[in-house]
Amino acid sequence: MTTRSGSxxxxxxxxxxxxxxxxxxxxxSHAQYGFGSRFEDGIGTNPEELIAAAHASCFTMALSFALAGAGFTAGRLDTTAKVTLEKDGDGFTITKSALDLKAVIDGIPPEQFAAIAAEAKANCPVSKLFNAEITLTHTLNP
Structure with a gap:
């Protein structure tokens, strides 16, 4: 078991x-956040971009290990996650995490790549954490 913390x-x-x-x-380390950085264009971070970075990095690592397990040894994976925050009555809900993957992998059939990517999306620990729609688009060897 691994435990990590943030505050x-x-x-x-x-x-x-x-x-x-x-x-x-x-x-x-004491990165600024507040209303301005969350809902406007203020300086600092916000929970949604931190979640997006966590999801993109978790998915990309899971895919990397799945590709290695399938015998692929070289390539590059670049993932962007866009997390959507929507008004929900008196509050807000994160309703979506959209993963956009650009991959360069020599010798992988597109069908095999799509299947491995879909499995990584479904099984990375951050994907499992969400109770939101998670989408994935990908480009192989752009």
């Missing part, structure tokens, strides 16, 4: 509040 603080409330987020690794 957040928020001083003040609502639109006037300001927050900071940190990760155990120190990659994020």
């Amino acid at each position: 957040a603080s928020y001083d003040g409330f609502g639109k006037d509040g300001k927050g900071h987020v940190c990760t155990q690794s120190g990659v994020l």
